Amino acid sequence: MDFNLLLEKISNHYLKKLPFVVYSKPNSKNLSALLQKDDFLHEIKELNKAGFVLSPFNYHNSSFFIPEIESEIYISEFVKEPFTTEVTSVLNDENEEDYYIKLLENTIEAIKNNTASKIVISRPKDIQLQNFSIDKLLNRLFSTYPTAFRYIWFHPRTGLWCGATPETLVNLDDNMFSTMALAGTQPYINNEPATWRPKEQDEQQQVTNMILDKLKPAASSLEISKTYTHRAGSLLHLRTDIRGKLNNNTTLTAIASALHPTPAVGGNPKEIAQKFILENEGYNREFYTGFFGPIFNNGTSANLMVNLRCMKIEDDVARIFVGGGITLESNPKEEWQETQNKMQTMLQVLQPML
Numbered sequence: 335m336d337f338n339l340l341l342e343k344i345s346n347h348y349l350k351k352l353p354f355v356v357y358s359k360p361n362s363k364n365l366s367a368l369l370q371k372d373d374f375l376h377e378i379k380e381l382n383k384a385g386f387v388l389s390p391f392n393y394h395n396s397s398f399f400i401p402e403i404e405s406e407i408y409i410s411e412f413v414k415e416p417f418t419t420e421v422t423s424v425l426n427d428e429n430e431e432d433y434y435i436k437l438l439e440n441t442i443e444a445i446k447n448n449t450a451s452k453i454v455i456s457r458p459k460d461i462q463l464q465n466f467s468i469d470k471l472l473n474r475l476f477s478t479y480p481t482a483f484r485y486i487w488f489h490p491r492t493g494l495w496c497g498a499t500p501e502t503l504v505n506l507d508d509n510m511f512s513t514m515a516l517a518g519t520q521p522y523i524n525n526e527p528a529t530w531r532p533k534e535q536d537e538q539q540q541v542t543n544m545i546l547d548k549l550k551p552a553a554s555s556l557e558i559s560k561t562y563t564h565r566a567g568s569l570l571h572l573r574t575d576i577r578g579k580l581n582n583n584t585t586l587t588a589i590a591s592a593l594h595p596t597p598a599v600g601g602n603p604k605e606i607a608q609k610f611i612l613e614n615e616g617y618n619r620e621f622y623t624g625f626f627g628p629i630f631n632n633g634t635s636a637n638l639m640v641n642l643r644c645m646k647i648e649d650d651v652a653r654i655f656v657g658g659g660i661t662l663e664s665n666p667k668e669e670w671q672e673t674q675n676k677m678q679t680m681l682q683v684l685q686p687m688l
């Protein structure tokens with residue numbers, strides 16, 4: 335379908351407050367869209383139907399879903415808009431920084447008391463928009479981060495969510511799967527080679543180890559890549575790729591619930607970190623650090639992504655979600671700055687609407 339026609343269809347759908355999702359896989363020129371025909375909110379427990387799933391951080395085997403069979407389906411080649419990016423500064427209230435630093439200090443204290451070795455802490459940042467438009471959002475989001483998995487999801491009951499994530503939860507194609515351990519962050523500076531401190535290496539290794547532990551019982555073969563630097567917009571991360579073959583009886587639902595939340599977004603051990611986050615973070619992450627993505631056939635093929643570098647837009651306010659992994663060696667001031675840097679990913683998208 336013609337790209338401008340698809341844009342028009344999406345805008346009309348949004349105006350009518352009908353659910354839709356539009357997405358593009360990393361390095362793909364195509365946009366795929368599912369435009370649901372009514373505004374029913376589908377919830378699923380098993381990831382075994384064709385459609386697009388959206389699951390919260392606090393996932394208990396129930397996800398929202400836009401089913402293929404209830405939707406008009408379109409694919410279009412994306413026409414990239416010329417764009418410029420520059421660092422966008424936002425006003426920070428001093429209380430926000432103080433509150434976050436205190437939360438980080440308490441987290442380090444909890445880690446010292448041996449409750450966990452890593453806990454991922456995050457915060458929301460609300461940004462007032464001047465002239466929001468779905469067209470501008472779509473053009474900007476899909477043009478700026480061609481190597482990320484980009485999506486816009488709308489349902490009148492969940493609101494509008496969008497993001498450009500570098501992190502795969504699991505890709506499945508028949509019984510072949512791939513995933514990644516992504517952690518450790520530093521700003522990208524003009525082709526300068528990255529050097530990683532033991533702190534970041536340890537933080538990322540914890541993610542790799544946990545993923546391997548969870549996958550071993552479910553896989554009949556496993557391959558692990560060398561750890562390398564991955565660029566995500568203006569940031570760099572450490573990444574290890576893991577792939578292999580699943581046992582015949584392992585479902586997509588089983589693999590997603592075993593992996594989520596990885597220590598890249600929750601912590602280690604998983605249950606203690608998740609409890610600490612829910613009790614101490616002081617806000618609801620909703621779908622941030624949950625997972626989302628298209629499911630094909632009856633769940634034998636899927637691209638599930640971790641919902642990072644994302645935001646929720648409601649009534650001309652964009653809520654950007656940012657966080658980072660905390661270990662014993664973390665420095666609260668540096669961690670605050672890391673969340674400031676991560677915020678740039680979505681601020682670049684919002685730039686023409688600020």
Ligand SMILES: C=C(O[C@@H]1C=C(C(=O)O)C=C[C@H]1O)C(=O)O
Pocket residue numbers: 454456501516517518519571598599642643655656657658659660676
């Ligand atoms: C939690 C986020 O990112 C995660 C945390 C990282 C870190 O702590 O260095 C790096 C990549 C992601 O796995 C986020 O972007 O909000």
